[in-house]
Amino acid sequence: MSDRELEALRQKKLMELKRLIQKREKEKTEEKRVDAQQILDRFLVGRAWEVLNAARAQYPQAARYVENALVKLITEGRIRKRISGEELYGLFRRLGVRVRLKTRIKILEHGKLKSLEEKIREQTSW
Numbered sequence: 001m002s003d004r005e006l007e008a009l010r011q012k013k014l015m016e017l018k019r020l021i022q023k024r025e026k027e028k029t030e031e032k033r034v035d036a037q038q039i040l041d042r043f044l045v046g047r048a049w050e051v052l053n054a055a056r057a058q059y060p061q062a063a064r065y066v067e068n069a070l071v072k073l074i075t076e077g078r079i080r081k082r083i084s085g086e087e088l089y090g091l092f093r094r095l096g097v098r099v100r101l102k103t104r105i106k107i108l109e110h111g112k113l114k115s116l117e118e119k120i121r122e123q124t125s126w
Helices: 003-043 048-058 060-076 085-094 116-124
Strands: 106-109 112-115
Touching: 003 060, 048 060, 048 085, 060 085, 106 116, 112 116
Parallel strands: none
Antiparallel strands: 106 112
16 A cells, blocks of 8 residues: 555544544533433423523523533532522523513403403404
8 A cells, every 4th residue: 555545544534533523522412411401300390491491592601501500509409499480580680681581461251361462452343
């Protein structure tokens, strides 16, 4: 084999090793993410997931930081009680992160659930 062929083989092997390492790192990251999801799943209740998902969409970096901090505190045993949506929303507010949530007002009338918009339309159409 010539030097060029040997060098080409070396480069090919090196690229394969790099791809393998990247794949393993990606799998480890995904495993950590799944573990974090499972930990948070046990502690987030009510609308907490809605708040966290809204924060992820609006402020990804801040949400990731809060998420990692919560997982760390939970695994260390410093947080023992469940976290409601209101508490998580308050935490984001105290950190200066204004998470906007979709607000819906529903009215129960004669056994039917109506949106505020539908209720106003009914009243103005008289």
